[in-house]
Amino acid sequence: MHPVLYTVLQRLGLGLLTLFIVSIIIFSSIAMLPGDFGEQVLGQQALPETVEAFRKELGLDKPAYIRYIDWIAAVLQGDLGTSFSGRASSGSDQSRSVWELVGPRLSNTLFLAGFTAMIAVPLSLFLGITAALKRNSVYDRSVNAVTLTTISFPEFFLAYLLIVFLAGIFPTLSNVTPDMDLGERITKIALPALTMTLVIVAHMMRMTRAALINLLASPYIEMAQLKGASRTKVIIKHALPNAWAPIATVIAFNLAYLVVGVVVVEVVFVYPGIGQLMVDSVSSRDIPVAQACALIFAATYILLNLLADVIGIVTNPRLLHPR
Template structure:
């Protein structure tokens, strides 16, 4: 078996094992929370008999291990269970049906941000490496350090204050619905996207700059300069292709953050994504929805990190051309 294929399969197996462990931790953590799902749904005035009957109806009186394996088996078939809302759990809704539009909104915001942030970060990083220690490099480093040191919710409130309240360019609340057009959706999601862009561009730009500067000190780069290759061509044609592995890793990490770390930004702008849904579900003790959201977050993060590992593997010449 080729070393690249073998290593990729090993990473895939490790990713599946990690996801299994995370699913166990999610289920166990929610099981250990004080109180009970039935008590939260039925209210404090529910009698013990009513709570017991409700638990029996939902199967919550069975052993935790049985419920876990039943839950994970259903998840593998695309069934996240049912959510019970309303007084006495009178409203029964499919968790998949609740999550689907919210997941679309979160991915819409993540893709919109990535389209802006990734090319911008690569451009700023390449230019900073090209003009190392220049005024431009120092200015970009100062701005990115400031952005990294500032919490995203503070950036969000600053953008909301200036662009929504003072200038009135964008709405302060990013409320969208199924009937919202693509253009209107992009307009309403502009401030959350700008907030996330400012947060992740700093990390990706600094990693791109560091990777390129590290390669510029390599012997083959010195040889290229001795042959008369310009610094711009040396970076674009020789350094950048060899820097894809660390750059791809940091890009994947930040793309994972766009999906997993949007909770604060979605809450600030009241954006109806999966992060906002998870916060609301925790507040109302809607455990089936919390479990599904947490598992989706974990699977997304593991998948993107696994993709970064695979990119690093296939761009490794020692694996592509084994002796």
């Protein structure tokens, strides 16, 4: 087997192992949350017997390890379970499956994240490369200063600033619905996407710049210069191919943030993303939904980091072309 394939499979295996461990952590930390769904729904005055019956219906009376095994076994079969909300101890059952709740929210989040990434990643790479090329110039300093400023503001503050200045141009409410067409959706998410771009560009841009400048001290860069290569060519052809590993790591980190860390932005723009869903489910003790969201977040992190690892491996000729 090619060593790269072997390494990738190995990383994949480690990723799955991590996900398994994380699932235990998620389950136990949610189990340790104070309060109880039964009491939450039925209120403080509910009779203990009623609460007990309700708990039994939801399966909360079983020991924790059994509940974990039930849950993880179902998840492995693609069943994220049924949401607690909409249930009542008596009367009609209006509960929905977790996937029904999470699915549309997740696709909204991925849409926003994907759209933001399409702007932010090329922009950061461009800024990073040009800043490295003209390092210590006015351009370099201003790019650094501006991106540092935007990353230093709290997200909600940036969001409100954008609303103040751009409210006339873009809608300030991003309440997308499935029946909107693409153009309308994009108009709706313009402001949140812009906010998040401003938040993540600095990190990726600075890392690109640092990774490149770090390499510029290498003897092979001096060699390229002494072969008469222009500055642009030195950066693009001689430095960049060796800088992908650190850059990919930072990009992966920021993309993961776009999926899992944007609840504040969602709240400001009333965007129906998965972040809000998770916050809601935690506050209403809707355990299956909270667990599903946490698991999706964990899987996102692991997957993106795995991807960064793989990019690091395939752009390293020592690994790709062993002796």
